[in-house]
Amino acid sequence: MIYWYAVADFIIVADRFFPSSKLCPKCGHKKNQLPLSVRVYQCDNHNCDWIADRDYSASLNLLGLAEPDVMPVEKQEPTLFD
Ligand SMILES: [Zn+2]
Secondary structure, X not given: OEEEOOOOOEEOOOOOOOOOOOEOOOOOOEOXXXXXXXXXXXXXXOOOOXXXXXXXXXXXXXXXXXXXXXXXXXXXXXXXXX
């Protein structure tokens, strides 16, 4: 059994093409390519010193995306999937 329930009053949906893994969370520089095998994000901007785990960097970019557009949804009761 899988229980799912909302823990917030709203959810934020990122566009499927939002380049969360390719953006530098510090300066906003965007890499043209970043293969999945590369697990550390190192910014290509010579004025920026950002080096961090790829997923951590992506999470910061998604967090930054969360501010302007929010999609409110109703509070939901726990839902049971089986
Ligand atoms: Zn940078």
